Amino acid sequence: MWLSATAAFAAPPSQAAATRDSAPAAQAPTAAAPSQSPSVPRIGMATMQPGEIFWERFGHDSIVVLDPDTGAATSYNFGFFDPEAPDFIARFVRNDMRYRLAALPLEQDLALYREEGRGVSVQWLDLDDDQARSLAASLAENAKPENAYYRYQYFDDNCATRVRDAVDRALGGALRRQIESRSHGSTFRSEAVRLASPAPWMWLGFDIGLGPSADRPLPVWNESYVPMRLAAALRGVKNTQGRPLVLAEQEILPHRIAPEPADAPIVWTPWALSGVVIGLGLAWLGRRRPRLLAAIALPFWTLCGILAALMLFIWFGTQHTYGWANQNLLLFNPLCWLLWLGGWRVLRGREAGPWFGRILAAVAACAVLALFAHWLPMQPQRNLHWISLLLPLHLGLLLGLRKR
Structure with missing residues (x-):
């Protein structure tokens, strides 16, 4: 043929x-x-x-x-x-x-x-x-x-x-x-996440790992x-x-498999609604079942710490320049590693320690800072959906565990 x-x-x-x-x-x-x-x-x-x-x-x-x-x-x-x-x-x-x-x-x-x-x-x-x-x-x-x-x-x-x-x-x-x-108003990020969308892990990798330089209109x-x-x-x-x-x-x-994904801009409002509901649930759980909340928070902080370590490595250890200065570091915060010991103590029914609440507040403050950074005109990053989801989560953990 x-x-x-x-x-x-x-x-x-x-x-x-x-x-x-x-x-x-x-x-x-x-x-x-x-x-x-x-x-x-x-x-x-x-x-x-x-x-x-x-x-x-x-x-x-x-x-x-x-x-x-x-x-x-x-x-x-x-x-x-x-x-x-x-x-x-x-x-x-x-x-x-x-x-x-x-x-x-x-x-x-x-x-x-x-x-x-x-x-x-x-x-x-x-x-x-x-x-x-x-x-x-x-x-x-x-x-x-x-x-x-x-x-x-x-x-x-x-x-x-x-x-x-x-x-x-x-x-x-x-x-x-x-x-x-x-x-057409597209960016390196929008094209990358569009084409990677059939593979969720690949979509997440691009969307979390790309920094603000991938968001300039092309x-x-x-x-x-x-x-x-x-x-x-x-x-x-x-x-x-x-x-x-x-x-x-x-x-x-002829093309016999799934077609090229169509343009589908991310709508941030469902992410915000999910974040608010989960954040309120975490705050409520911390008042009644702090040990259960600690059991939920520890894997979350571990995930944040791992992703932060990868983003820092990309920034300072590689030539993947489109991942440099990633503002998602304010959301997937490396400070989460410092919460692990206090969270483990709460899980065991003990007091978290004197620095635990301050670190919790610093992590939540960084998430608030990410929202302000998103609206700055200098080099915005299109991560409003992640801010909408994770900012309420960090605030919910702060409200639920700060007295520990």
Whole structure:
């Protein structure tokens, strides 16, 4: 099937129609780019829909170069990495991962996506002869072993941004000029939590672990770190001759699994209602069953302490810059570790100690400070839902245990 699909790409319109029945997932474009000669490489951008494994949640893309003489379709894929490399885990933790560009036959690149049920489509680009030849030559040079590796960055330098930048260079910067001034109001956080939402642990990791620098509104240029966003952006771009850059779009594989998650802004009011109800319940429980409240508080403080330690490590021990200065530290507070001994004493029916109430008050005050920090115009962080949930919890624990 995949050899037939590649043949459909290479064939002129009349011949492509003859191959369509043997490759129903691959519909050939209606015509070659009008500005190109028959001997010029044909360039397309392939977009792969999100998969079900966590590293597949953001989708993927590559550049397809079709050789007009041989009919061979080569996929230039910037998403290759080696998880078995001896330093892979250490590099991952430091945010110093090495990815590489690989040039491989298109049918070989598509095999995994077919097995996983992930949809793949190609946008064929209307480039002039020099642009197409230059892009094909630069990709071939970039794919050489001595040039293939690059330092991967989740938001700033990934498989989609490498494809975007390669097309932009071929257009002499016209792509960036046309999409940098547009914005949908999305942020690195909003896109990350949207695409991670089918995996709750991954959603929580992004939403808790990202700091305020991930909340700046993005122009479409930066938003196109997401392959599907880049594909949508190309549809509104003109080539240097003023014609639409996308000549034709072609579905190669149907998408057979769950679709890409839709935009769903987080509404903070249910979080606030839950926080108030739980906080009042904790305050009430502390007056009547302080030992039971301590049994509830100890795991909560442990979780806060662990998350705080991770956020501090990201800030001071790694290059994950979008997690730096995380205001969620005011909510998942490292001071919670200092409450553990007093909480254990209350659980055993003893007095917590002289410093316990002061630390409880400091933790609650930090949660109040998080609310003020959220409204500051300097560098706000979109964590109002977490503030709405956790501020009442900390206040409820303060009211319930302060007399201990």
